[in-house]
Amino acid sequence: MLSNSKLITVDSLTEQSLHDLFALRCVAVRVPEFYDPTYSKALSDLLYQEIDASVSGGIYESDIDSFWNVTSDPSRRERYFGGALPLQQRLRRLSAPHPSPIDLLRATLDERWPGGSTLMSMEGRKMPFGITRAWRTGSEGLPHQDVLHRESSDPEFKAMAGQLGVNIYFDTADEGGELEVWDHRVTDEQYADIAEQYPGSYGYPRETLPESAVLIKPEPGDLVLVNTSCVHAIRKITKGRRLTVSGFVGNFRTDLPLRCWS
Ligand SMILES: O=C(O)CCC(=O)C(=O)O
Ligand SMILES: [Fe+2]
Structure with a gap:
């Protein structure tokens, strides 16, 4: 039975809940109404219009590539890094007069984490944080x-002590679209043997996994953080559509800044 005992729900993000998530005392943390739900719907209407057909398609539509889509394509990579600051500025403009939800998240992490929080840089360039992901009816992760x-292959990333997926939900599916998280990890050693079968650590068959531990049906305005070393999935959206602003947060040490990218 799915007990959701590995899910922590908090009124506001705390240092303790972040430590619990990195240490896998839980697999997900939910902050209901992190962003005002009434602003969320209005913002999602604007963000749907920003979807860019020229970024990689796949399971969701977006406004900017994710890092893993640009690693082997120099021109996409250039566009990715060039988009980092415009992405922040556009979300501020679309959210005004309310705060940008991604600024709010980065500031909250900065206040709660001993070492603070900052945008991730690679080779001296800022990385985008907070991409829009629009999930249509019929899509799933x-x-x-x-x-x-x-x-x-950057050796710096080997030093990362943990990675979180952070999602703020602005529009949610009428049916389906739940976030499912397993209390189960495929280790780097295990992954080395199956990497060719599952590029990008994506698409593990459900029958090879134990029962999942957490199932979240997000509401508009929710923030959900997942320890992404745990296997997770987005159940098929069978009615309606779903829009998130999404990113990752890397922990390099408690006394160093969390680093944020998408
Ligand atoms: O959209 C979601 O609920 C989760 C997306 C995801 O896979 C992630 O944040 O790593
Ligand atoms: Fe993910």
């Missing part, structure tokens, strides 16, 4: 992990 050092 298969069981996967997000582990940066499997996507980049």
Whole structure:
């Protein structure tokens, strides 16, 4: 039975809940109404219009590539880094007169984490944080992990002590679209043997996994943080559509800044 005992729900993000998530005392943390739900719907209407057909398609539509889509394409990579600051500025403009939800998240992490929080840089360039992901009816995200050092050979990322997926939900599906998280990790050693079968740590068959531990049906305005070393999936959206602003947060040490990218 799915007990959701590995889910922590908090009124506001705390240092303790972040430590619990990095240490896998839980697999997900939910902050209901992190962003005002009445602003969320209005913002989602604007963000749907920003979807860019020229960024990589796949399971969701977006306004900017994710890092893993640009690693082997120099022109996409250039566009990705060039988009980092315009992305922040556009979300501020679309959210005004309310705060940008991604600024609010980065400031909250800065206040709560001993070492603070900052945008991730790579080779001296800022990375985008807070991409829009629009999930249409019929789409789903298969069981996967997000582990940066499997996507980049940069030795710096090997030192990362943990990675979180952070999602703020602005529009949610009428049916389906739940976030499912397993209390289960495919280790780097295990992944090395199956990497060719599951590029990007994506698409593990459900029958190879234990029962999932957490199932979240997000509401507009919710923030959900997942330890992305745990296998997680987005159940098929069978009615309606779903829009998130999404990113990752890397922990390099408690006394160093969390680093944020998408
Ligand atoms: O959209 C979601 O609920 C989760 C997306 C995801 O896979 C992640 O944040 O790593
Ligand atoms: Fe993920």
